[in-house]
Amino acid sequence: MFISTLGLAGFNTAEYAKLRLELEVAHAKLVEGDRKSQDNLGWMQPLDPDDEQVGKIIAAAEQIRRDADVLLVIGAGGSYLGARAGIEMLAGRSGTEILFLGHHLCTANLKEVFAKLKGRRVAVNVVSKSGTTLEPAIAFRLARRWMIDQYGVEEATRRIYVTTDPEKGALLAMAKKNGYKSFSIPERVGGRYSVLTVAGLLPMAVHGADIREMLRGAQEAARLYTNPRLEANTCYQYAVYRNFWYRNGKSIELLAGYDTRLRTLSDWWQQLFAESEGKDGKGIFPAVVQLTTDLHSVGQYIQQGPRHLLQTVLWVKQSDLNVTLPEMEDDLDGLGYLTGQDLHEINKRAFLGALTAHTNGGVPNVVLHLPDLTEQTIGHMFYFFMKACAVSSLLLGVNPFDQPGVEAYKRQMFHLLEERRTS
Amino acid sequence: MFISTLGLAGFNTAEYAKLRLELEVAHAKLVEGDRKSQDNLGWMQPLDPDDEQVGKIIAAAEQIRRDADVLLVIGAGGSYLGARAGIEMLAGRSGTEILFLGHHLCTANLKEVFAKLKGRRVAVNVVSKSGTTLEPAIAFRLARRWMIDQYGVEEATRRIYVTTDPEKGALLAMAKKNGYKSFSIPERVGGRYSVLTVAGLLPMAVHGADIREMLRGAQEAARLYTNPRLEANTCYQYAVYRNFWYRNGKSIELLAGYDTRLRTLSDWWQQLFAESEGKDGKGIFPAVVQLTTDLHSVGQYIQQGPRHLLQTVLWVKQSDLNVTLPEMEDDLDGLGYLTGQDLHEINKRAFLGALTAHTNGGVPNVVLHLPDLTEQTIGHMFYFFMKACAVSSLLLGVNPFDQPGVEAYKRQMFHLLEERRTS
Known part of the structure; x- marks a missing residue:
């Protein structure tokens, strides 16, 4: 998975060097745990x-x-x-x-x-x-x-x-x-x-x-993302990147997809990161936006609200679906200059335009470029996020695999349900 | 609309007194603007x-x-x-x-x-x-x-x-x-x-x-929420409440509905508040959770993540749909004690349990109690949120009715689209 980062001014700091050292520890911990077939790995x-x-x-x-x-x-x-x-x-x-x-x-x-x-x-x-x-x-x-x-x-x-x-x-x-x-x-x-x-x-x-293809994608990702070198490991880059910004005042991460088929993937990502990281008073709040839809909603806030946001964009490079803008005799909608263009290309211009605008507005952006939405890519992406989440949680200093806070409401709820039983 | 607030320790502060005075100004501004048929009102x-x-x-x-x-x-x-x-x-x-x-x-x-x-x-x-x-x-x-x-x-x-x-x-x-x-x-x-x-x-x-019924609900709300007395105006209470917490370090508001039919209402609410308030470097980030679904997702973060959250819960009191838990001969799922109970009652216990757990965990909660999901209530609620948003934005010190930041990505995007035209 190709990754590109923007808004990285200030990345060559002592904090970043510290994160690199911490990454080595996290990497070693996962490799060792995997070798020993530890729980949760x-x-x-x-x-x-x-x-x-x-x-x-x-x-x-x-x-x-x-x-x-x-x-x-x-x-x-x-x-x-x-x-x-x-x-x-x-x-x-x-x-x-x-x-x-x-x-x-x-x-x-x-x-x-x-x-x-x-x-x-x-x-x-x-x-x-x-x-x-x-x-x-x-x-x-x-x-x-x-x-x-x-x-x-x-x-x-x-x-x-x-x-x-x-x-x-x-x-x-x-x-x-x-x-x-x-x-x-x-x-x-x-x-x-x-x-x-x-x-x-x-x-x-x-x-x-084709779940075999999906597993092939995941296996490829597993091979790629065991590389301890940060420069060669986009998964580790993502984990380091978000922790760098968390330590520099960003408390909300928006996952922004430009394809409506990514909606539940975003929900899955939100659950993965919220449950893994949100503990001990720590963690970036993972939020989901769908673009371009939410450029007409949360977009104003992204552009000019408090600067506590970072944004991770999912861009699917190839569209297997061709929809072109048809010609109309009248050009009253002013779209004539786009006639015959593929909508995916227009979507891409919106993505690049928003990326520049948001970055200029002080929101760091990282783009995860997906080649397509095939089984292989999907399997690869699932693995990418799980490994990134485990590493990111270790960098944050929390246990990536427990969810002790979930018990709190359950206790209260079962108490109330039990009350009904005996009343 | 009945409103109940929890986690209000510390509400009787100088900040709160200041907010009351600012509310009077905001109220007067809207009344005067309405009388003069001002733009955007x-x-x-x-x-x-x-x-x-x-x-x-x-x-x-x-x-x-x-x-x-x-x-x-x-x-x-x-x-x-x-x-x-x-x-x-x-x-x-x-x-x-x-x-x-x-x-x-x-x-x-x-x-x-x-x-x-x-x-x-x-x-x-x-x-x-x-x-x-x-x-x-x-x-x-x-x-x-x-x-x-x-x-x-x-x-x-x-x-x-x-x-x-x-x-x-x-x-x-x-x-x-x-x-x-x-x-x-x-x-x-x-x-x-x-x-x-x-x-x-x-x-x-x-x-x-029945849109006439919906408008009747809105008219009733318009009458109710012109009352300048904070104690008698739940709409103003909501606006003051969220600004109080914003000034006390809460930067994210979760709108939490316990009914799947509230999903897009939450998106509408998110757009309303994000575009009205998210400017001049200010504004609470409006986020949406669906409960109980997201108790198994963002729930961990709500309970034990950073304490920068407040939560607004939508609870629909009456269910017109009766689904009861059926009896099964075996009781291997351990649900026997709930047999014959209405699911809405069980949902209510989950809502009350989570409310207690989250409040105890340091997340201020406000509950908006909806009597039902009829046209009248829906019209009332739409008006409630629009007026609350206008007042809340004025308390925040921003213009509730513009969206200057939305132009930024449009400029970039149209620039890229125009480039294609000429290339």
């Missing part, structure tokens, strides 16, 4: 595309594509964002339609999703390490009820796929008791680093993604 | 539901509903976010389907939207004050071409509705020359304050919204 070695497990995932996906018009994927946070991101980036594949549930408690959306299932052949894939996270557990109970009412116990069982912990948990117990087909999320991979495991791969394969 | 007096203009909008909407299965609404920023917000909050109405275009330059999305038009009866509503904003101008050219190819010039003309400036601009000229039906956005209303004009009302009416 299972994502560092992506699955081999020729692994037997990959074949099993593809076979299950093919079965689902034969059996179902819709696959209902149930999961929260890292258990669905990666799959959804991949599926949205690969929009237009001819696979089974994928619908997502189990990440909220909104009745309106639940009703809407179940209404879409009516009259169609349905399969379910529930993704949860514990099986006791409230939202997916509730959605799965509703889905099981619906499937049993629709198909009877036996056929419903055949259509339910469980992705969960290999050793323990409520969902594993349920799968065993009821005879659901089950897949294991590797023990050494946490939720937000699980997109390239069966958690993300199975739904993406059902959508029609 | 046209939104302060919502349309009378019995106004002749409202009748015309409803008649046009009825015509579109008879003629079309799909209405393509073309607009950017304030020209589509309000309509889209209203339509999403009123999901499930039986009107004509509304699709949005013209707010970006992404070819993938353009192709997707045009693919959805195939074989269906289509009408177009283009919304733009100038007619020269690049994205909607391009989308409208594509749409005109499509409509003419589909229907021929005469019938295409009958199916195109233009919402634009009453006096000037490229779009007005085009409407006159081609004989498109046209509606006027009042001159004294800027784009991000235009949701309760024809810009927002026509698409919402086509969706099946």
Whole structure:
């Protein structure tokens, strides 16, 4: 992945030299941890595309594509964002339609999703390490009820796929008791680093993604981004860059995509960085903008608000879709000079124009140039961000792999739910 | 709208007393400006539901509903976010389907939207004050071409509705020359304050919204929120509250909705506040979270990241949709104690639990309690936020109604586009 940085005045400072030294420590820590097969580092070695497990995932996906018009994927946070991101980036594949549930408690959306299932052949894939996270557990109970009412116990069982912990948990117990087909999320991979495991791969394969290609992209990235030399490692550059700016007063990072298919990838990125870094009173706030759309929204703030922002732009170089501006006899809209031009070229001018304007306005920008939105690039990008996030968190001085703050609301919520039980 | 604030320790300070005095000035300025019919204050007096203009909008909407299965609404920023917000909050109405275009330059999305038009009866509503904003101008050219190819010039003309400036601009000229039906956005209303004009009302009416009820809600809000007494004016309370915290180190405001139908309302709110306040190096960064979804994403950061956040929660009290947790013979998911409970009640426990946890974690919270998601409440809420934003911007010491920073990228972009023309 090609990376270019702008607004780097002041980068050759003592702070930067310090960051380089810290990077060496972080790099050594990850290499050593990987060698020792430490907990939480299972994502560092992506699955081999020729692994037997990959074949099993593809076979299950093919079965689902034969059996179902819709696959209902149930999961929260890292258990669905990666799959959804991949599926949205690969929009237009001819696979089974994928619908997502189990990440909220909104009745309106639940009703809407179940209404879409009516009259169609349905399969379910529930993704949860514990099986006791409230939202997916509730959605799965509703889905099981619906499937049993629709198909009877036996056929419903055949259509339910469980992705969960290999050793323990409520969902594993349920799968065993009821005879659901089950897949294991590797023990050494946490939720937000699980997109390239069966958690993300199975739904993406059902959508029609070539997951072997995706894993090839991730493997290539894994090779490239073990290079300890900062100059040769764009992933480390990104991690150093954002920490440099964090230490120099930037507290918000905007991820800006110029392609609407990048929407959920941005949400996945936001979860990855917010949960990995947002602790001990530290962390850049990761926010998402969609451009050019939000040039007419947050754009004013980016240009002239407080200078606490940095911006990371995702630019997809090649467009496989040709839309040109048609000719009109009258030229009352004043667009005549753009007639016959490809819209992607016009989008590119908007991207370059905003980049210059925002940089001049005092917002440091980094551009991640994606060659295209194919499986290989997507796999590469997933890996790029996960490794960058792990390194970045280590530079920040926090644990990239825990989320102790998430327990706080759960305690309060379960306390209130329990109260209702006894009242 | 009922409002409750939490985490107010330290509110009785000199800063707060100062804000009260500044509020009096801001209030007087808006009252005086409204009396003098000043520029940009046209939104302060919502349309009378019995106004002749409202009748015309409803008649046009009825015509579109008879003629079309799909209405393509073309607009950017304030020209589509309000309509889209209203339509999403009123999901499930039986009107004509509304699709949005013209707010970006992404070819993938353009192709997707045009693919959805195939074989269906289509009408177009283009919304733009100038007619020269690049994205909607391009989308409208594509749409005109499509409509003419589909229907021929005469019938295409009958199916195109233009919402634009009453006096000037490229779009007005085009409407006159081609004989498109046209509606006027009042001159004294800027784009991000235009949701309760024809810009927002026509698409919402086509969706099946009772826009007279919406205007009744807005009128009620206009009456309520002219009260100069802070204690009696929740709209002013919200404006004072956020400025108080801004002056006390909070630089990011999260708008958190617990209902998926509030997604675009949040985007509309973000545009309103970002463009109104983000200038002169000032302004709270408005960010959007969807809960409970993002408790599994940004939640960790909210709980334990830097304490520069405040959170505004939208809670819809009444759910008109009953979904209860079904019984299952096995209780392997451990949810047995919630069997038979309404999901909205469980969502409420999550909301209250997160509220306590985040407040305890040092994030000030304010809750805006919406009784329901009916037209009246929605109209009330739109007005609440617009007035709060105007007052809040005045407290911040910036002009709530201009957007000088938006010109910066446009200059750069048009420069690049012009280069192509001459090269």
